[in-house]
Amino acid sequence: MKEIILIFLCFFLGLAGAWSLICFGEQIGMMDLPNRRSSHNKQVCKGAGIGLLFAILVASFFLKITHFLWFPALAISVASLWGGDRYKLTVKQRLFVHFGCSLYFLLFLSETIKMGSAFYLPIIPLAVFIVGTSNFYNFMDGIDGIAGISGLIGFLLLASYGQYIDADPNYITFCVCISASCIGFLFFNFPKAKVFLGDVGSILIGFIFSCLTILMAHSAMDFLIMAGFMFPFYIDEMSTMVVRIKDRESLIIAHRRHIYQLLVNEMETPHWLVSLGYGIFQAVVGLSLIAVQPFGIWAIFSTYFMYSMLFIIISLFVRFKAHAYR
Template identity: 85%
Template sequence: MKEIILLFLCFFLGIAGAWTLIRLGEQIGMTDLPNERSSHNKKVCKGGGIGILFAIMIASFFLKIAHFLWLPALGISLASLWGGDRYKLTVKQRLFVHFGCGIYFLLFLSETIKIGGDFYLLSIPLALLFIVGTSNFYNFMDGIDGIAGITGLVGFLLLANYGIRIHAAPNYITFCVCICASCIGFLFFNFPRAKVFLGDVGSILIGFVFSCLTIVLANSAMDFLIMAGFIFPFYIDEISTMVIRIKDRESLILAHRRHLYQLLVNEMETPHWLVSVGYGIFQAIVGLSLMTVKPLGVSAIFSTYFIYSMLFIVISLLVRSKAHAYK
């Protein structure tokens, strides 16, 4: 019964955060103005992810989530609110905060890290890169209505499902479901048409918490490989786009509109909601596939990643070719 009440509380906090920013965002300077890189054409308030932050903090308190998870999550989210949504930190300053929060998490978790096995010392920097990379990738991919909220909902639902399968601690499974509930609440104002954006306060937070939970829940390298794939579309879109931009000698720190989801919305004029739902369905298929092939071993997991990567790349190349023809 207590868990159900907590879920409803997190759901309403997701709603409350979005609703509050819609009402007050313009007054406190929390608005996103459209520019040549945007996928929207009107001014929209941002920072609606503050409700998800409150939900995560409340859930952490009642579920007794370890301080080395919720405290850096709070830090990275508030830093993103101040340095991303309200003001602007430099790339170096942002990365300093991200690495600092990741190091805090890993230092206190170090005794329980299992993904490295005999390569324990190597696993720490790899885990740190995974955390910082996921936090930023999630932020980069939050560019159209609904995509970050839906990805968060599906991703943490998959984490909860897999946590049950591997007999993870019940409080962490419930924690994942609480985050799902807050994402649903936020989506009422962000999907199918956004009245408010998640903002850095929410997108970087979700990416950070997802990556940390993946490490916390993993009992083995195989578990880690499977759970990391629960937001696979964000990884493959960001990485493939980075490769293309590097090939074209573009600066990776400059804003752009070259992700597949951006091309689908901006050049192909596909509705935001359809692209976001499509990414969510693809995400669920990949996640369920990885869980299904687990009994076949690591080679089957890598084969699954390869197949879906090739599928995504083929679709991406076709869309990019058509988008180029439209110019």
């Protein structure tokens, strides 16, 4: 019963965060002004991820979530609010904060690992995974609904797989609480956005997701499966990076070359349809990875390969059609 009340509380915190920014965002200077790289054509309040942050902190308190998860999440979220949504930090400053928070989590986690209660990989690759996921999530938060839907599905998949591998029940409930806060936010972001998550929310979700993937995994196989619960975001971002490197573009400059952006901007597909499509693809990939888990590591790699090829084929078609629309 207490868990159900907490889940509903997190839902209302996600809802309240979005509503408060709609009401007061303009007065406090939290407006996202459209530019030539935007996928929207009017100013919209941003920073609604503050509701998700409060939900995470409240859930952490009641579920006794370890400090080396919630504290760096708080730090990275506040830094993103200040240095991304309100003012601007340089890329180097942002990465310094992101790696600092990731190392805080991993160094404290390493002490737990020494006691034999967690999955282990070298710290540096894991730090790159956390920072990459945090930023990938931020880069992919560009149209109505996509970040909220992906957060909802991703954390529900984590909760489902957590039950399958007998993960800590508190972490499973924690995942459900985050999904509930995403639902609350989506009331004002989907199908037509009245408010955006902002960096305070998108970087936070990516950070928490990647940390929970590491924290809940009992083996490398668990890690590979759970990381795949955000597969559409990873494959879109990485394939777009390849295209931009090929075209000798700077990777630190904002752009509109992700597949979801081309679908919305060049091909004029409705935001809600693209976001829903990404969510369905995410759920299918995640459930497929869970289904093939009993068949071993090669089945997992084969599943990744199959869906990667499918996405690449679709992306080549979309890029060709988008070029024709110009």
